[in-house]
Amino acid sequence: MAGPDALDEYREKRDFSRTPEPPGERQAASRPIFVIQKHAATALHYDFRLEVDGVLKSWAVPKGPSMSPKEKRLAVPTEDHPLDYADFEGVIPEGSYGAGTVLVWDRGTYQNLTEREGERIGVAEALRRGHVSFRLEGEKIRGGYALTRFRTGKGEAWLLVKMDDAEADPGRNPVATEPRSVVSGRTLEEIGAGRDE
Numbered sequence: 001m002a003g004p005d006a007l008d009e010y011r012e013k014r015d016f017s018r019t020p021e022p023p024g025e026r027q028a029a030s031r032p033i034f035v036i037q038k039h040a041a042t043a044l045h046y047d048f049r050l051e052v053d054g055v056l057k058s059w060a061v062p063k064g065p066s067m068s069p070k071e072k073r074l075a076v077p078t079e080d081h082p083l084d085y086a087d088f089e090g091v092i093p094e095g096s097y098g099a100g101t102v103l104v105w106d107r108g109t110y111q112n113l114t115e116r117e118g119e120r121i122g123v124a125e126a127l128r129r130g131h132v133s134f135r136l137e138g139e140k141i142r143g144g145y146a147l148t149r150f151r152t153g154k155g156e157a158w159l160l161v162k163m164d165d166a167e168a169d170p171g172r173n174p175v176a177t178e179p180r181s182v183v184s185g186r187t188l189e190e191i192g193a194g195r196d197e
Contacts, residue, residue: 006055009079013097020090024082031109032123034136035086036065038179040188041100046175048075048160050110050134052123055080059158064105065141066162068170075147075158089183091192101192104183106174108138133163139182140174143167 007024016023032051039047039060046064049056059075066073089104113133114126126132130149136142144163151157162168179187186194 006053006080007082010081013079015096019092019096021088021092022082022084024084032112033083033086033107034110034134034138035107036061036105036138036141037088038064038103038105038188039098039100040102040192041092041098046105047078047102049081049086050123050132051083051086052127054083056083056085057127059147059160061160064175065145065160067141067168067172067174069162069164069168070170071162073160075160077156077158087183089181089191091194101188103181103186103188103191105179106138106140106182108136108142110137111135113144140178141167 011023014021034051035049035056037047037049039045043062046061047058048061048065049058058078058081060078061073061075063073086107087104089102091101092099111134112120112123112126113135114121114123114131121129123132123134131146133144133146135144144165144167146161146163147158148161149156149158181187181191184191
């Protein structure tokens with residue numbers, strides 16, 4: 001389980017009297033989850049999150065995930081988020097950290113595939129080492145992916161790459177063709193317009 005400090009950075013950045021984001025109380029499920037949230041903040045990006053040790057490890061992916069094994073997508077790590085953030089969809093108010101509209105673009109469960117010399121490596125350890133492989137079972141995207149760290153330190157950066165498997169489909173671009181939420185069926189614009197309802 002997550003230690004008491006795992007979500008400190010997340011909570012320090014937010015004023016929960018202003019933002020509708022969850023403070024974090026949900027417990028882990030039997031199968032680890034993933035979520036991809038489309039986030040119209042200062043710049044539009046996709047937040048890719050994997051459940052690891054009771055929190056959502058998170059990366060900002062400017063172009064979103066690709067279905068092509070030949071496309072490497074930049075993934076910049078952000079602070080850990082609580083598990084109940086996987087259900088968050090709404091508007092983070094102006095003046096708040098991460099201000100903008102958030103949509104649950106895809107979600108599901110995932111299976112760790114990371115191995116070294118035939119031995120399975122846990123996701124937390126794999127992330128410490130800088131490479132994790134996993135199989136996503138989402139509503140929009142499925143199949144194997146890998147996250148690989150290529151820069152450490154202050155400008156830490158990773159690459160998110162689709163594995164060359166049966167679900168790889170270079171001709172399919174769900175980021176462009178499937179913009180709606182898997183939770184509400186709404187677009188970012190529709191969610192944003194709902195703030196005055």
